Amino acid sequence: MATQRQLIYDYLRHKKKFPNIWCAGCGIGIVMGAIIRAVDDLGYDKNQVAMISGIGCSGRMPVYLDFYTMHTTHGRALSFATGLKLARPELKIIVVMGDGDALAIGGNHFIHTARRNIDLTAIVINNATYGMTGGQYSPTTPQHMLATTAPYGNIEQDFPICELAQVCGAAFVARSTVYHVEELQGYIEQGLEKKGFALIEAVSYCHTTYGRLNRLGSAVDMMRALKENSITRQAAEKLPPEELQGKIVRGIFVDREVPEYTELYQKIIERAQSGGKA
Amino acid sequence: MATQRQLIYDYLRHKKKFPNIWCAGCGIGIVMGAIIRAVDDLGYDKNQVAMISGIGCSGRMPVYLDFYTMHTTHGRALSFATGLKLARPELKIIVVMGDGDALAIGGNHFIHTARRNIDLTAIVINNATYGMTGGQYSPTTPQHMLATTAPYGNIEQDFPICELAQVCGAAFVARSTVYHVEELQGYIEQGLEKKGFALIEAVSYCHTTYGRLNRLGSAVDMMRALKENSITRQAAEKLPPEELQGKIVRGIFVDREVPEYTELYQKIIERAQSGGKA
Amino acid sequence: MRTAFLQGNEACAYGALAAGCRFFAGYPITPSTTIAETMARELPKVGGVFIQMEDEIASLAAVLGASVGGLKAMTATSGPGFSLMQEHIGYAVMAEIPCVIVDVQRLGPSTGQPTSPSQGDVMQARWGTHGDHPIIALSPTSVRECFDLTVTAFNLSEKYRTPVILLMDAVVGHMREKVSLPAPEELEVIDRARPNVPPEWYFPYEETASDVPPMANFGDGFRYHITGLMHDRAGFPTQRLDEINAWLTRIFRKIDAHVDDIAITEAINVEHARTLVIAYGCTARAAKEAVYMCRRHRVGLLILKTLWPFPKDQVLVAAHEAQRVVVPEMNMGQIALEVERLVGRSKVRRVRRADGEMITPQEIRAAIEYKE
Amino acid sequence: MRTAFLQGNEACAYGALAAGCRFFAGYPITPSTTIAETMARELPKVGGVFIQMEDEIASLAAVLGASVGGLKAMTATSGPGFSLMQEHIGYAVMAEIPCVIVDVQRLGPSTGQPTSPSQGDVMQARWGTHGDHPIIALSPTSVRECFDLTVTAFNLSEKYRTPVILLMDAVVGHMREKVSLPAPEELEVIDRARPNVPPEWYFPYEETASDVPPMANFGDGFRYHITGLMHDRAGFPTQRLDEINAWLTRIFRKIDAHVDDIAITEAINVEHARTLVIAYGCTARAAKEAVYMCRRHRVGLLILKTLWPFPKDQVLVAAHEAQRVVVPEMNMGQIALEVERLVGRSKVRRVRRADGEMITPQEIRAAIEYKE
Amino acid sequence: MQAGEESQAVEEAPPETTKPRPKRRGKVTVFDNWCKGCGLCVAFCPRKVFELGPEGHPVVVHEERCTACNWCVYHCPDFAIVVELVEDGEQERKTGQAVGGRVRR
Amino acid sequence: MQAGEESQAVEEAPPETTKPRPKRRGKVTVFDNWCKGCGLCVAFCPRKVFELGPEGHPVVVHEERCTACNWCVYHCPDFAIVVELVEDGEQERKTGQAVGGRVRR
Amino acid sequence: MKKETTKPGIGRYEVRLAGKGGQGMILAGRILAEAVALYDGRNAVQTQDYGPEARGGASKSEVIISDGEIYYPKVMNADLLVCMSQEASDRYYYDLKRDGLLIIDSTNVDRSPTTRVVAVPITELAVKATGREITAAMVALGLICGLTKIVSEEALEKAIRSLVPKGTEELNVKAMHAGLEEAKRLLEAGLPISLPREL
Amino acid sequence: MKKETTKPGIGRYEVRLAGKGGQGMILAGRILAEAVALYDGRNAVQTQDYGPEARGGASKSEVIISDGEIYYPKVMNADLLVCMSQEASDRYYYDLKRDGLLIIDSTNVDRSPTTRVVAVPITELAVKATGREITAAMVALGLICGLTKIVSEEALEKAIRSLVPKGTEELNVKAMHAGLEEAKRLLEAGLPISLPREL
Ligand SMILES: Cc1ncc(C[n+]2csc(CCOP(=O)(O)OP(=O)(O)O)c2C)c(N)n1
Ligand SMILES: Cc1ncc(C[n+]2csc(CCOP(=O)(O)OP(=O)(O)O)c2C)c(N)n1
Numbered sequence A, B: 001m002a003t004q005r006q007l008i009y010d011y012l013r014h015k016k017k018f019p020n021i022w023c024a025g026c027g028i029g030i031v032m033g034a035i036i037r038a039v040d041d042l043g044y045d046k047n048q049v050a051m052i053s054g055i056g057c058s059g060r061m062p063v064y065l066d067f068y069t070m071h072t073t074h075g076r077a078l079s080f081a082t083g084l085k086l087a088r089p090e091l092k093i094i095v096v097m098g099d100g101d102a103l104a105i106g107g108n109h110f111i112h113t114a115r116r117n118i119d120l121t122a123i124v125i126n127n128a129t130y131g132m133t134g135g136q137y138s139p140t141t142p143q144h145m146l147a148t149t150a151p152y153g154n155i156e157q158d159f160p161i162c163e164l165a166q167v168c169g170a171a172f173v174a175r176s177t178v179y180h181v182e183e184l185q186g187y188i189e190q191g192l193e194k195k196g197f198a199l200i201e202a203v204s205y206c207h208t209t210y211g212r213l214n215r216l217g218s219a220v221d222m223m224r225a226l227k228e229n230s231i232t233r234q235a236a237e238k239l240p241p242e243e244l245q246g247k248i249v250r251g252i253f254v255d256r257e258v259p260e261y262t263e264l265y266q267k268i269i270e271r272a273q274s275g276g277k278a
Numbered sequence C, D: 001m002r003t004a005f006l007q008g009n010e011a012c013a014y015g016a017l018a019a020g021c022r023f024f025a026g027y028p029i030t031p032s033t034t035i036a037e038t039m040a041r042e043l044p045k046v047g048g049v050f051i052q053m054e055d056e057i058a059s060l061a062a063v064l065g066a067s068v069g070g071l072k073a074m075t076a077t078s079g080p081g082f083s084l085m086q087e088h089i090g091y092a093v094m095a096e097i098p099c100v101i102v103d104v105q106r107l108g109p110s111t112g113q114p115t116s117p118s119q120g121d122v123m124q125a126r127w128g129t130h131g132d133h134p135i136i137a138l139s140p141t142s143v144r145e146c147f148d149l150t151v152t153a154f155n156l157s158e159k160y161r162t163p164v165i166l167l168m169d170a171v172v173g174h175m176r177e178k179v180s181l182p183a184p185e186e187l188e189v190i191d192r193a194r195p196n197v198p199p200e201w202y203f204p205y206e207e208t209a210s211d212v213p214p215m216a217n218f219g220d221g222f223r224y225h226i227t228g229l230m231h232d233r234a235g236f237p238t239q240r241l242d243e244i245n246a247w248l249t250r251i252f253r254k255i256d257a258h259v260d261d262i263a264i265t266e267a268i269n270v271e272h273a274r275t276l277v278i279a280y281g282c283t284a285r286a287a288k289e290a291v292y293m294c295r296r297h298r299v300g301l302l303i304l305k306t307l308w309p310f311p312k313d314q315v316l317v318a319a320h321e322a323q324r325v326v327v328p329e330m331n332m333g334q335i336a337l338e339v340e341r342l343v344g345r346s347k348v349r350r351v352r353r354a355d356g357e358m359i360t361p362q363e364i365r366a367a368i369e370y371k372e
Numbered sequence E, F: 001m002q003a004g005e006e007s008q009a010v011e012e013a014p015p016e017t018t019k020p021r022p023k024r025r026g027k028v029t030v031f032d033n034w035c036k037g038c039g040l041c042v043a044f045c046p047r048k049v050f051e052l053g054p055e056g057h058p059v060v061v062h063e064e065r066c067t068a069c070n071w072c073v074y075h076c077p078d079f080a081i082v083v084e085l086v087e088d089g090e091q092e093r094k095t096g097q098a099v100g101g102r103v104r105r
Numbered sequence G, H: 001m002k003k004e005t006t007k008p009g010i011g012r013y014e015v016r017l018a019g020k021g022g023q024g025m026i027l028a029g030r031i032l033a034e035a036v037a038l039y040d041g042r043n044a045v046q047t048q049d050y051g052p053e054a055r056g057g058a059s060k061s062e063v064i065i066s067d068g069e070i071y072y073p074k075v076m077n078a079d080l081l082v083c084m085s086q087e088a089s090d091r092y093y094y095d096l097k098r099d100g101l102l103i104i105d106s107t108n109v110d111r112s113p114t115t116r117v118v119a120v121p122i123t124e125l126a127v128k129a130t131g132r133e134i135t136a137a138m139v140a141l142g143l144i145c146g147l148t149k150i151v152s153e154e155a156l157e158k159a160i161r162s163l164v165p166k167g168t169e170e171l172n173v174k175a176m177h178a179g180l181e182e183a184k185r186l187l188e189a190g191l192p193i194s195l196p197r198e199l
């Protein structure tokens, strides 16, 4: 593994873009670190890697990374990525999205991209809120919590991101947190190596908006909470449902072989070119 | 139960709008019959019932029914219905959608409406295609089947509609077919009576587009196929996965108590008006 | 009268509440979000409903659903969200459903510069949805006007059964000013006309003297049909040319024939003005400053509070003696196109700026005093 | 040269293939669907990719992603879908990504009359997305032109790194005509300029002599950044006014300074014409018929193949001696607004119809011969 | 669903019923102006009451066999069939009512 | 994940280590110009190597305790910390490499 | 790309085929146009109108035939109007030229708007000839061919063969011939029929 | 709703408070404006500029104060400019009136663009007074109040109390007093400060 200095030098647009725009202590930077170590570990050539994001705090990540990078519109990163992947099947494409980006405005593209099982590695940075716009409730804000648009407490159920990706047909699904960054990095690596749609949920609560509004303390306190409130899937299976309330379950939810979209399409091309039925 | 004559007189806009625009033998009309019998069975006042649809063959249903009816835009019926329900919690609202309507362009509203568990009865008429526009593949077209936009066969996985609604948090989820119309009617009744989001999938293959392209025979043949290729959940549980391939599994998938959205919001209003925390 | 120091966005929300708005559905976006946040806090206090939807498309759909259910309803967004709402604006026009859509304009196109103000969506407000349709759009210049014009927007929307767009900008929306808000009894609040016939006789899209048929709310016993298709007077789909034409001409006439009622302007020193400045939104404040700077000259100012339907008569009257018409806009020239069409291209001098900074009084003054 | 009896929609698809289009993403909608269906069948034969997306928003997004990956890419839709695509049209302008968007216009607003033709989206094509932006829009009058102008659309899009809109209508799209398609070698096909510097020196949004910076494709070793935010010449977000202004002026200049290259018109008998008819799309065919009917009079016809940027000079030249300019459109008057702005309101006579029927030659003739 | 299961069996019923006069009997009317001639009723009526007529609409040829099972009524997509229960002793309206898929509360 | 599990334990490690010179040792550098002073490294370093300085940035006060565990390196959101393994006999680069969450193929 | 053209539209012959969705009028129009354009070497433009979205009530197809360029692609005053339904006949008759030819399918149309009409039981002939109602459109094409000669028999047959669903070619050609024969019979009976002037 | 107004903007005093996101400049502007408008009975308009979407680099707040109507809501030529960061000072100095007042936080600004400047270690004073850097904005407000009198002490204190987060009122008022005292000290030292003319 390359040293941190080398990683910074190799993968970050370090000369101009740092320090980054994220709040002090924001976990998005930690996810970014995990990504570059994963890419480095796997020995990918940078000219083989593209990163596509939507809009949000998490959406700002591509600016900092020396890949092919594209900061698209709010919610649609996966659709842009689908087009790019079909045009360039040889690229490794990482899609970084916030929870709002991926599941509120982008929810439809999320479920359809998973259904198509196209070879993309999607990372949802779940901070339980709309960070960029200042703390409104998102589809992953837990019930009863406060948000600027839920001043009386959120009354909506939250999406189980991993279960959703699974039911739609994703090939690889896993969840970890920024506290467990090495575990997270491992999942990202597995996702990148998986032929098919891989979804990794990275839990990283926003302390600036969600944390402040709900009086959850500093970035340090919230980092500690990730450690204390999370549990592995194996351990979770042994617990009664009541005790699982409010716990973050980490682990791999799916890892299966499903025919991949660009490969299936390649077969169509072959069939059409050999005069097959149209 | 009222006689058919009475039902026609009471619930159909029979004077001007019939015969309906659907192809001879199209199951949408059968679903419509089930709906009016369900409403009649439950003894609802027509002034208490609204029907909202999107765009598609199925979306044309409201024209024929003497409720408050609204034919909205493609994919967004559930969002219109959400607004109406919040404005008029006392109304029974039936939302009729095609598979494309509900799950292609409308997929995001589908998962979010289920997640919010708002008291609507949603009926997805799954004909495995875009009927209205002439037979393109939809998110429920089975793999390998032909469609006008899949001349070499469809390579996409199809959505498991019921599982999707379930994972998102719907209170009631069931599937039947137009062959099993009385079962279907029963589910619709249960959905209407359920406080919360109820999703009923009504399988009714389109013989005009999907059937013709895939040489599945006439409306009669395809009706017979519904009977022969479907199986109850109970029976399905006993079968090995291989034998379930291509089978339509009928039955109730979820029936649970989940706090309902308009009721939860009513509590917010009470809290706000009694000077509760904002 | 209640004196407060308010943000434009807050004043807009309070205006909505004062106008009787009881439903808000929206999706957060800078610089409009404080409208949603204020509504989330205030609506339940008056028994109203706030909901944050999954996107802007669903937001406007929910607003239309609620309006059909009888609640005055509103959404607020900015450029990207406004683009996404376009399909449903057309639906609201087609189905004649009252609602108010606030667009707090920011610098575009695309994500642009989310925190910078702009007046770049003026033509989009007119033409953003597909197909021919009339539209009403208002644009406030001050915090107080954010309140007033929101009330007006609801009133016009209810009166004409049509969506009304409130085109704010990030300056006016985020600006704080001291305002005295009128007491409820000082306000004129218009509610939609309701049918006064038995349900069997009700035609939701009938020709009426006012061109605006009364609207029954779902739930009130009038079981009628609403569609985005071309429809007959009963609301049912039609393909008959006579019915399509009747609808189309009525829908335009109900706005065009009432431009006098809808077109709000403020004229300052326009009589005998040899130079006329036409401005709106936050730019009107720079224009006012500029016009007062140049008081020696015969300079008049026409402030457009209504942008669409375009206040044609007011512009023609005010420009009557003008040899030059200066149109400052925080865009590349949008309202200027319409002014040129009316007064002739040669007379018009555009002052345009689309980089997120306000146009200064000095820039407008330079255009007023420019010697060709 | 290959003679065939084709539908306008098919000709459009074949034109795309001939222009080198290798990616299509779309969502079915009447009356555009046969374009998608033809592409679904033909693209794999040439190694290209067809994908039906979950909606129109995703369709244009996928098109832009594919274009960034180096494929010429297209989508096709009609009014409701075109409304949904507006946000991404702005993104394409902002990020300067070539692509072709076909809108086969049907009668609107809203769902309208899906099988009826219309020219109701002309102003939407210009102004539909938020924020200031230039746009190119072409409109064919025949099946052969559906082919030709699709090729032109791709050429312009690649040449100017910009989205190009092909505004068809349901008449032209569904009409069948005998056409002779040019052989590949007879066609001029333009590909985007690629950088000829090493990656370290590459600035994707640099000022260049042509105003159009070369474009590197993702995957080709040029690791640069694309964003919908205002950006500097390297593509990174900026808030600097000088950089924003440089971008904004370049983006307009690259179109405005090349109107001569972009604006395509066909002039018939316009010299010394005292009455000039200006028409486009299927209506131009009615106009041609009408003009030939009135041959005794000095009647000229200017057919606009390019609608945006507006062919200002051609219109001014053709209208030079005209005392009357007749503008027939299957809408309530959209291009007429621009004509009025250029030649003066008093000269213009609109012939408008927005009920789904074509304007007849007789209706245009009546306007030509009308005595005020 | 129970009712649904019931109807699953109907097609297999004997085409020519041996009992000429079933206990529950129906009077069958087809509205030609609404019927589109899809043939569902003809194909699936368990008692083969219909035949396809020359105009493409079903013709009631064996009304005496009809058991008022309502299959055709519930499955006609065009609301073109009405079956009235013929009062033939005790098994009248009540039996007819039992067919609806009532919700169990 | 194995490595992740490992790091779960780190905060509980004794603040004042009894062994003054751990086997694996790190040379710790903080780049003040990138550091935003969030305090994560200060709070979570299992060996309490850092203290918060007057400028709000962490100051390396007990470098000798550092085990080159890389917690701070992996968790600093601002890439402001570099820990170099001090070669101190055999446990050098190889040990450092073991920390990455390698994918098992 | 600017060009000046002055060639006017000459020898224009306008055909409208009208009926209900499902009667095959749109395909018939396409066949007629393609026969004329690809096999007879003339120009032809074909357009169509149908109901909302996928299908529905009225449906019509128009074909303009000319030796010159065709500008306006729609019928202004029909030279030939074929009506396969009552509604079509009621609605479109007013567009017929004074000396135009009106053909109605007397199987479906009871009330003819005029007595100057060629009333043929087209659907009945089709059922007789092929047993399939849907082939009525081909009978109509045969009739048109035989009565007006705007299309040659060979061209029409080629076009039918290339455009009808695979496997149904013979059936459809058979129906066309039934139409042709009926035309011959009518012509022999000496009907006053206005024929295309310049073709 | 048409009306004619002729009253021009008089007695206009323009303030710009500039710094980095997180230094509280936007809140400070709001407090100043609200103090002047609600408690001193003048007119005030406050506007703000900040970085992309939620937060970011530079941040500024502008307050226009007048006894008359305020039209243009932004600073044209600042009467008072407070710079809490080097970048702000470099960037905004050029907008200052020739006789305008420039206050810089010498804790953060090393290079002053001019010598006609009141340099005060504002952040340092804040830390001294309250132990919390974030209260520097209140020290700045106290300074402004003490030096320019555009706002009264009472109004300022009221506005602070009503706008700072609950529970931090005393802390913030304390910081304001630190600013006021520093202003007194400076005034006693006889600094040449241009004061609002017409207020
Ligand atoms: C169409 C559109 N709607 C709304 C916005 C405003 N917006 C920007 S970021 C954002 C939400 C960010 O939340 P999330 O995706 O969770 O990302 P985070 O900032 O939390 O990382 C919103 C609503 C937008 N840019 N575009
Ligand atoms: C925004 C938009 N996109 C596309 C269409 C065209 N369209 C109409 S119906 C339809 C699909 C219908 O399929 P489905 O929802 O399954 O209904 P079905 O006709 O099969 O009942 C489409 C794509 C439209 N009306 N609006």
Ligand code: SF4
Pocket (backbone or CB within 6 Å): A021, A022, A023, A025, A026, A027, A028, A057, A058, A127, A131, A132, A205, A206, A207, A208, A209, H054
């Ligand atoms: S607002 Fe929240 S998510 Fe955004 S950068 Fe700050 S801490 Fe991170």
Ligand code: SF4
Pocket (backbone or CB within 6 Å): B021, B022, B023, B025, B026, B027, B028, B057, B058, B127, B131, B132, B205, B206, B207, B208, B209, G054
């Ligand atoms: S096209 Fe298919 S879904 Fe539509 S009405 Fe016909 S059979 Fe039914």
Ligand code: SF4
Pocket (backbone or CB within 6 Å): B025, E030, E034, E035, E036, E037, E038, E039, E040, E041, E042, E057, E058, E075, E076, E077, E078, E079, E080, E081
């Ligand atoms: S099921 Fe109904 S529509 Fe079909 S043939 Fe029988 S009566 Fe006619």
Ligand code: SF4
Pocket (backbone or CB within 6 Å): E026, E028, E044, E045, E046, E047, E048, E049, E050, E065, E066, E067, E068, E069, E070, E071, E072, E073, E083
């Ligand atoms: S009710 Fe209908 S289906 Fe049942 S037996 Fe009688 S005719 Fe047959």
Ligand code: SF4
Pocket (backbone or CB within 6 Å): A025, F030, F034, F035, F036, F037, F038, F039, F040, F041, F042, F057, F058, F075, F076, F077, F078, F079, F080, F081
């Ligand atoms: S974790 Fe990084 S940014 Fe945070 S205090 Fe430590 S060095 Fe600074």
Ligand code: SF4
Pocket (backbone or CB within 6 Å): F026, F028, F044, F045, F046, F047, F048, F049, F050, F065, F066, F067, F068, F069, F070, F071, F072, F073, F083
């Ligand atoms: S590597 Fe970092 S966290 Fe680990 S002991 Fe050393 S200083 Fe502490």
Ligand SMILES: [Mg+2]
Pocket (backbone or CB within 6 Å): A056, A098, A099, A100, A125, A126, A127, A128, A129, A130, A131, A138
């Ligand atoms: Mg988030």
Ligand SMILES: [Mg+2]
Pocket (backbone or CB within 6 Å): B056, B098, B099, B100, B125, B126, B127, B128, B129, B130, B131, B138
């Ligand atoms: Mg369908």
